[in-house]
Amino acid sequence: MTEFTFDLLATDSGSAARRGRMTTRRGLIETPIFMPVGTQGTVKAMLPEALKEIGAQIILGNTYHLFLRPGHELIRNLGGLHRFMNWDRPILTDSGGFQVFSLGALRKIDEEGVRFQSHLDGSSHVLSPESSIAVQEALGADIIMAFDECIPYPASREYVAESTARSGRWARRCKLARSQGDGAALFGIVQGGMHPDLRAGSVNELLEIGFEGYAIGGLSVGEEAALMYEVMDNTLPLLPRDRPRYVMGVGTPENLIEGVSRGVDMFDCVMPTRNARNGVLFTSFGKVSIKQARYLADPLPVDPDCSCYVCGNYSRAYLRHLYQSNEILSSVLNTHHNLHYYLGLMQGVRDALDGGRFGEFKKDFYRKRADNPSGT
């Protein structure tokens, strides 16, 4: 069993950006990285081979969804999530906490864990630190996450403090609950809302427990981008240099570039896949809403600078037609392009960091967008 390691390969002279490499039991992951989200055992509309073609190194699975349907025991009996969905590269699973907490009236929380009703059939279940780890291990993920509460925004300082303390106690139970020798890495999740002192307290507690990597949770929950960056600015320097740092559920291409600049190594977000299904495409010059009438007869590819399969073979007019006609291929092609854009952006970031020119890369990223403000 390969031990999980993280190597810091290079740092940027003009920012906190880092170039790193994770070693997992299913191979290497070059960072900084964006991880496509595969909620229900599939990255929506993407074949695994297409994900590899566009350079996906690791994907996400959602514990909450797979726990309810088809069930983690079933997946384990069929050889694990990798075999189930035909994906042999690393998988990271979330803890289920985010979904369970967002069920609102359908869930009840106490020190033990969360009792909730399935959004599918109303059936009653419990997720706790121990059961979340057990589910993630049954799925066979290569990186698993501690069970925590993703605190809504805004929330009272009192609630944030109480929730963060509980998530800390749960993190300790997760560490105890993990199997020895399973080979999966366990990441802790920093909470603390938008309060620097609570974030610092959360970091201290997690460091005392000790994890293979550290995530910052509770961002991209409705706060302004400036506040998100402020929390990153306050929190990231407190995390150990020799461990990977993962900002969960973030974000736009701009958020990724800003996160990298502040020292983030890992990102995930449904934005490229969900937007694709809504006809919104990401490009080097900003967003393109392909449903617009202006693209009716447009023979150009979505992004003339894009090297992806979609831009190499299809016009904006065709993509608009597929979207207007509610064709499945619309989601397939749009998702392919958007994920290629996100993964290509991070490849560009890594290349720039390798070449010692991240500052230039970042300037160029913003200039291209400013030059074409008519994007959306």
Add this chain to the structure above:
Amino acid sequence: MTEFTFDLLATDSGSAARRGRMTTRRGLIETPIFMPVGTQGTVKAMLPEALKEIGAQIILGNTYHLFLRPGHELIRNLGGLHRFMNWDRPILTDSGGFQVFSLGALRKIDEEGVRFQSHLDGSSHVLSPESSIAVQEALGADIIMAFDECIPYPASREYVAESTARSGRWARRCKLARSQGDGAALFGIVQGGMHPDLRAGSVNELLEIGFEGYAIGGLSVGEEAALMYEVMDNTLPLLPRDRPRYVMGVGTPENLIEGVSRGVDMFDCVMPTRNARNGVLFTSFGKVSIKQARYLADPLPVDPDCSCYVCGNYSRAYLRHLYQSNEILSSVLNTHHNLHYYLGLMQGVRDALDGGRFGEFKKDFYRKRADNPSGT
């Protein structure tokens, strides 16, 4: 410009089955053949590369749908339907008649053609023999079809006779309307309902006009399979041996085998693609409804004898999970398997005809189904 030709390569000793080859301006087509349907400029849920991978030689486009959205002029201006949808092999377009006539109260027919209201926005349009040919030529199809009425079933003999006579006059106008030197082949369509004498009269009229190929329309419209085969038995021997014969809108795997046995060269049907989206899969041992609870934890591929990408990589349990979860990948994988099955069946037919063992092939086809009556 390649001239359209049809060569009869072999005939079966025990039936009317034929092995043939069409030469079109976009390459050869080996017959007997099944043609996947690409209604709106895409074979639903299939990338063109996947269609090639499973051996699709020619696909269908629908004149009615493309005429309304995005419009044939727009497609012509973008380089034609092949370029628009990234498909460089032959395309056959229907005439639009089938869809226009099925609009019911929304259409009005006279000698000139059919005035109808769009199912999309209620806008008013006319399709006539001349405009149908013009649209099909604008799309750039390699095989185009005469504009006719697909007569509903049941219908009075009087109506069938009147409609068939009108379709005959329209066929003559289609022949006159086609561009000289365009290079697309024009097929006539035999009508006549379930009446042998009206079918014979229709054949005679079409032969007098002269077409590159002959289709039998108005089948698979609700009649019993035995009656469909009876019409084939009566009509096919009247058609010239040296021209391709196409039975439109047919059908089940059994219909294809029976049609081949009677001398049919070409088939098309939405059955494999539409059924796929509804979770119904075709296999060598019959139909599989993947939503059934019995497949919940089934580690086997859909069809252990199938060599397709889906059966090589995914379990029934996974396909059931995707279907139950309403995932796009469900349609993608199910369609891939079903079209592979249909195209593989016809490849098997061609190989058997080449090897002089079609009778054996047909027996084997039915035996496998009888051995596993629990399929569905």
